Amino acid sequence: xxxxxxxxxxxxxxVEGEIVKxxxxxxxxxxxxxxxxxVMTDKATVVLPSPRRGRIVETRGEEGSVVKVGAVLVTFxxxxxxxxxxxxxxxxxxxxxxxxxxxSGIVAxxxxxxxxxxxxxxxxxxxxxxxxxxxMGIDINRVRGTGPGGRVTREDLExxxxxxxxxxxxxxxxxxxxxxxxxxxxxxxxxxxxxxEKMVQSKHHAPHYTYVDEIDMSxxxxxxxxxxxxxxxxxxxxxxPFIIKALIEGLKKYPLLNSSLxxxxxxxxxxxxxxxxxxxxxxDGLTVVVVKQADRRSVWDLADEIERLGEAARQNKVxxxxxxxxxxxxxxxxxxxxxxxxxxxxxxxxAIVGIHKIEQRPVVRGGQIVIRDMMYMSLSFDxxxxxxxxxxxxxxxxxxxxxxxxxxxLNI
Numbered sequence: 157x158x159x160x161x162x163x164x165x166x167x168x169x170x171v172e173g174e175i176v177k178x179x180x181x182x183x184x185x186x187x188x189x190x191x192x193x194x195v196m197t198d199k200a201t202v203v204l205p206s207p208r209r210g211r212i213v214e215t216r217g218e219e220g221s222v223v224k225v226g227a228v229l230v231t232f233x234x235x236x237x238x239x240x241x242x243x244x245x246x247x248x249x250x251x252x253x254x255x256x257x258x259x260s261g262i263v264a265x266x267x268x269x270x271x272x273x274x275x276x277x278x279x280x281x282x283x284x285x286x287x288x289x290x291x292m293g294i295d296i297n298r299v300r301g302t303g304p305g306g307r308v309t310r311e312d313l314e315x316x317x318x319x320x321x322x323x324x325x326x327x328x329x330x331x332x333x334x335x336x337x338x339x340x341x342x343x344x345x346x347x348x349x350x351x352x353e354k355m356v357q358s359k360h361h362a363p364h365y366t367y368v369d370e371i372d373m374s375x376x377x378x379x380x381x382x383x384x385x386x387x388x389x390x391x392x393x394x395x396x397p398f399i400i401k402a403l404i405e406g407l408k409k410y411p412l413l414n415s416s417l418x419x420x421x422x423x424x425x426x427x428x429x430x431x432x433x434x435x436x437x438x439x440d441g442l443t444v445v446v447v448k449q450a451d452r453r454s455v456w457d458l459a460d461e462i463e464r465l466g467e468a469a470r471q472n473k474v475x476x477x478x479x480x481x482x483x484x485x486x487x488x489x490x491x492x493x494x495x496x497x498x499x500x501x502x503x504x505x506x507a508i509v510g511i512h513k514i515e516q517r518p519v520v521r522g523g524q525i526v527i528r529d530m531m532y533m534s535l536s537f538d539x540x541x542x543x544x545x546x547x548x549x550x551x552x553x554x555x556x557x558x559x560x561x562x563x564x565x566l567n568i
Contacts, residue, residue, distance in 0.1 A: 158213050161230040163195065163223055164204070172224045173197045175217045176346045180230070181280075184212045192230055196346050201472075208232065220345040280307045289313055347440040358503035361419070362538040366498040367547045369555055373514050374529045376561045383455070396434070396488065397458035399511060401564045402557040404430050404451045407484060410550045414483050416504040417541055424541055433482030433502055434462060436469040437489075443469045444502060446482045486511060496532045506541040507550075510534035 163173060173195040180192050189205045193215075210232040217223050279296045285308055289296040292313060299316050301308040344352065358364075376398055384393050407414040407430060415426040430451040433444045445465035450458065468474040485502040486509045493512035501508045514531045521528070533555070537547045557564050 158231040158233055159208065159210070160228045161192065161207060161232070163225050163227050163229055165225050170197045170225065172222050174222050174345060174349065175219050175229075176201065177219055178215055179203070180206075180212050180215065182212050182214055186210065186212060196350055201347065202476075204229075206230075220343055220349075285310060285313070347438075347443070351441050354503065355500055358501050362417075362501050362503055362506070363540060364498070364501060364536050365539050365544065365547070366534055366536045367544070367551055368496050368532055368534045369551050371531050371533055371555050372519070372528050372559050373531045376558055377514065377529045379561050387456075391456065391459065392463055393456070393459045394462070394490070395514070396462055396486070396511070397455045398561060398564070399486065399509075399558065400432050400447070400450055400458055401455065402554045402561075403432075403484065403486070403509060405557055405564060406550050406554040408451075409553055410546055412541055412546065413507045413537070413550055415506055415541060416483075417506060417538065427483040429483065431481050431483045433485035433505075434465065435485065435487035436466050438470050438472070440472070443474070443479070444482060444485060445469050445474060445478050446480065448481065484508070489513075496534050499534060499536050501536055501538055506538035507547075508536050510536070 174197075175193060176196045177194040178192075179194065180186055180190070186192070186206045187209045188207070191203045192206050194201065194203045213231045213233050215230055216228055223229065279299060280301055280303075286296055288310060289299070289308075294313055294316055296308055296313070299308050299312050302312055303309045373395070376395065380393060380395060380398065384391070387393070411426050411428075412424070414430065415424050417423075418425055429449065432447040432450040434447060436443050436445055445468070447453070447458065447461050447465065453461065465474065465478055468478070482502065482505065484505055484507055487499050488511035491513050493510075496512060497510045499508045499510040510533065512532045512534070514529050516527050517530045518525050519528050519530065520526075533551065535547060535551055
């Protein structure tokens, strides 16, 4: 009988995954550890390797479809593959360290090999790429594929027409001519689809309310500058580590904000540990990385860990363990942070903090107009767990600490 490869358990609590991209097709010969399929779960995106060598008989599930853990993904023939000892697929794939992006998602970097098309052979390409080639007027069978296994990518198509025949010069038009309006269709799948699902789930389940306050960051600006100078300006230090410190002190004073709601069992689960989720903008969309045991870390330790996780996320090399377990979340766009926002809770948490840009503005101090470094802070709460007064008190406590940063280190 053909050997059946099933979707393994690829993460704690994961029961299903979305097929983002197939790396094989029926009839294709594969070796052990060749990439079979890219799967997205609510934890991470992983490329599943082949547990054996042989010929692909069947692939099950279209790109964009959702399959359950244990469902058959690929069947192999009974030939040479049937005599090979099955290589177990790891139950947890902890990193995406060997992935890169191409025109339709993430593929295994180790498998990004070149292949020249052979005359008379049908090029290896997805239906979408074949359609693009047809629209571009390109014979795809003459294009050299640089994707996995020699697959033709959009970049390959673009490269094949980089030297077109000279065309008569024409004056560019500010607007498209009638009938030339173009629409690009982008499949909603992978990380973008997972973000959409999480946002809908959060807004559907948690009745949000947002509280905004203005914070005088002048003292913290000076403290950060002094800390950087003390390090010889050799280490990166943002305001985020200080803000995390202040938030943790607030969560200790108002523990309901460091909780989640277990609706099924009718319980509020108050966490007595503090894992800070940090929103990171990546080329594929927003990813929340998690600084574990943030309350036990120094400011410099927090800075180093935030930098490590952010860089890993932007390069699609973040470990699965670094994407789960947050107890509260911070979202920040740094200098692009605008004035204020109404951030959506990272469900099932009950609170999220939005950090906005720091800029100098005139304010009144002691009856005088002075220039201070001011910042708005937005906090969204789940009103089922956090009352308005509690949210306001939490914000006031955090504000007091940020405006008087020495207090954060005195446990006052």
